[in-house]
Amino acid sequence: MALDVALDIGTSHTRLATAQRGVMFNEPTLVAIDTNSGDVVEVGHNALDMVGRTPRHVVVFRPLAQGATVDFDVTARLIAGLFDRAGVSKLSRARVVMSVPSLATAIERRALRQAAIQAGAREVSLIEAPIAAAIGLGLPVQDPVGSAVTVLGAGASEAALISLGGIVTSSARRQGGNDVDAAIASLLRLRQGVVVSPATLEMLKMNLASALGRTRGTAEVITARTVDRGELVETEVSAELVNAALHDVVTATVRMIQDCLGDAPPDLSQDVSARGLTMVGGHALLSDFAELIANSTGVEVTVAPNPDEVIIEGLQMCLEEMSSLHSLLRSADR
Ligand SMILES: Nc1ncnc2c1ncn2[C@@H]1O[C@H](COP(=O)(O)OP(=O)(O)OP(=O)(O)O)[C@@H](O)[C@H]1O
Numbered sequence: 001m002a003l004d005v006a007l008d009i010g011t012s013h014t015r016l017a018t019a020q021r022g023v024m025f026n027e028p029t030l031v032a033i034d035t036n037s038g039d040v041v042e043v044g045h046n047a048l049d050m051v052g053r054t055p056r057h058v059v060v061f062r063p064l065a066q067g068a069t070v071d072f073d074v075t076a077r078l079i080a081g082l083f084d085r086a087g088v089s090k091l092s093r094a095r096v097v098m099s100v101p102s103l104a105t106a107i108e109r110r111a112l113r114q115a116a117i118q119a120g121a122r123e124v125s126l127i128e129a130p131i132a133a134a135i136g137l138g139l140p141v142q143d144p145v146g147s148a149v150t151v152l153g154a155g156a157s158e159a160a161l162i163s164l165g166g167i168v169t170s171s172a173r174r175q176g177g178n179d180v181d182a183a184i185a186s187l188l189r190l191r192q193g194v195v196v197s198p199a200t201l202e203m204l205k206m207n208l209a210s211a212l213g214r215t216r217g218t219a220e221v222i223t224a225r226t227v228d229r230g231e232l233v234e235t236e237v238s239a240e241l242v243n244a245a246l247h248d249v250v251t252a253t254v255r256m257i258q259d260c261l262g263d264a265p266p267d268l269s270q271d272v273s274a275r276g277l278t279m280v281g282g283h284a285l286l287s288d289f290a291e292l293i294a295n296s297t298g299v300e301v302t303v304a305p306n307p308d309e310v311i312i313e314g315l316q317m318c319l320e321e322m323s324s325l326h327s328l329l330r331s332a333d334r
Pocket residue numbers: 009010011012013014066067068152153154155156157176177178202205206280281282283284285286287307308
């Protein structure tokens with residue numbers, strides 16, 4: 001039997017699910033490639049472990065930036081590596097359902113679709129991320145009721161109002177959690193003259209950031225490298241620095257959500273007032289973000305449990321529908 005596969009390829013993390021086995025992969029969007037043979041050596045966590053430790057002929061690639069494929073061929077190899085991990089052989093010609101940010105251009109959508117076909121998929125369906133999220137959240141997507149969803153990822157952010165199976169209003173930016181990390185990095189360089197690893201930047205954000213500028217824990221001591229002499233030093237980073245760094249990204253996100261809700265027809269606005277807005281995506285976990293958004297929009301805001309898996313769960317539900325429809329069709333096909 002042909003295997004159906006759901007894929008959510010994000011800027012920082014990629015998830016794969018099958019209808020039968022649920023979410024089988026949720027790991028960094030990284031692929032290590034042997035540049036002599038072109039073979040995929042590792043994907044995900046295993047590729048991350050190889051960063052900085054590879055021989056010259058193995059290169060670890062991150063094929064996405066700001067929610068879009070920046071390297072078609074590497075993305076195709078990543079997908080092939082994922083199919084391999086999931087036990088989907090090239091011969092099984094899988095049907096694939098993939099999410100795409102609503103701001104993706106026609107060229108970006110085509111690149112994603114073609115990358116999956118090059119990796120061995122037979123048929124590729126693309127679903128816009130806010131719709132997949134709403135399905136994963138169990139919202140009444142097909143009904144004449146407004147459902148407000150905000151997807152906050154590492155490289156893309158989008159707010160959408162959904163009714164009758166489609167997006168009524170939306171607003172999106174090519175900005176996300178990665179941009180907070182980048183802003184912390186540039187303030188550290190500017191104020192303290194040090195450079196730190198991506199993992200340290202993320203740790204500082206998780207332990208010290210507050211979208212409301214509250215001081216949670218006052219400081220963290222980290223190991224960093226000085227910009228001028230390249231020496232390793234211990235330095236203290238304050239919550240104030242982290243909160244100053246995230247200000248621009250957070251403000252722009254609030255404005256994006258206000259724009260989306262502000263464009264809504266009156267009946268749907270009433271639905272949102274009554275039913276609230278749900279945030280998904282890893283960046284939605286930024287401390288006090290939901291509270292800030294609720295304060296600035298006057299709408300009740302909830303962060304989904306396991307927000308980074310809502311989209312893949314929605315895609316998996318689409319697969320299940322697809323297979324049951326196919327078996328219905330087959331049962332009449334005698
Ligand atoms: N507890 C947390 N607090 C703050 N930020 C977090 C937390 N957990 C994860 N993040 C951030 O969430 C982002 C990853 O979210 P997610 O996995 O949804 O992105 P993605 O799907 O890879 O990217 P995109 O959909 O934008 O292409 C990262 O920027 C990460 O730092």
